[in-house]
Amino acid sequence: MTTNVSITWDAAGARRAERQFLARPAGTGTPLAEVAGAMLGVHAQVLSAAELSLGMRADGVTRADVRSALWDDRSLVKTYGPRGTVHLLPARELPLLSAALTAVPTGPSPFPPDVRLTEEQSAQVVTAIGEALDGRFLTLDELSEEVVARTGPWAGDRVMPAFQDLWPRWRQVMHRAGWAGTLCFGPNRGRKATYTRPASGDRTVSDGAGDALSVFVRRYLHAYGPATPAHFARWLAAPPGWATALFGELASAGRIEEARFEGTPAWVAAGDTDFPDGPARGVRLLPYFDAYVVAGQPRKRLFPGAAYQRALGGGQAGNYPVLLVDGVVAGVWHQRRRGRRTTVTVEPLVPLTARQERELGEQVERVGEVLEVTPELVVGEVAVGPHA
Known part of the structure; x- marks a missing residue:
């Protein structure tokens, strides 16, 4: 399905900012699950970064509110999401996300044949994880013992290279257990992470993997479109050929439609062709690996x-916290925390107007509010490297 809609970069950026609560933060009382859902998940490998991603998008929210949503009312779940990385996801959407993510081809294993798990072994491990965690909170070592007891000694062989160490073989598919809905994070026990099985409840359940993928793609295009199959594949770490075929099927079914984005073909959800007239406006500070x-x-x-060289770590977005000016990356920043205070160093790559300088100051104050510290703004060079 093809339309005559022509979309500019300014219009696309403005709509993305609006839909991800960057043009205007969510109002007081907006459920954090709604904000996380608009982003299709909040990267949470470093929890403080996830707290900032949500807090900078929602009026009055602090890190305590995010942790309450995670550990008290459990409206957010910390588990493995897109790309197999740790995310905060809306609990009510786990069935949909599980159905979609488990339907994505994983590609060839990066490990040698004598290290890999077979598909049968992988399925055994995912099942064992779910059984071990049902109604329990286990540390990684405790979970490893349970998995090996339920599968066999092969699962515990320390053959998986990781961070200058060797991990048990079963951990190759730990992220797949998250996708399958049999594992999520629990509250820390002291300094150790714990894992549990997501609680069941009244959630929207997909009619099947095919339907889930259709909803998932349209949700992605709603938040980040216009986009191409290659963009989608890169975001999801999925095979590009599979993404191209999937977009073709959805177009044939009338679920998505082609448009012209800066003169080249791209896709939007069917009927979702309204865009703002002007570009995004304002100054924003976004943390490591923010979804935007x-x-x-x-x-x-x-x-x-200059942002292309300065703010991309080896070509990968997210390795630096970024300064957004009118919807595009215009600098990097870093914070150094000392007790109840933090120094926020911002390195703009473009001249800022007086209004933009005021907005930057307000954003730094907001960082302090979210993290419950007193911030100090320093404008100057960020001396630390990526993901420091």
């Missing part, structure tokens, strides 16, 4: 000029 920059494409428009 990780999913935002094309990279050279989102990271214009």
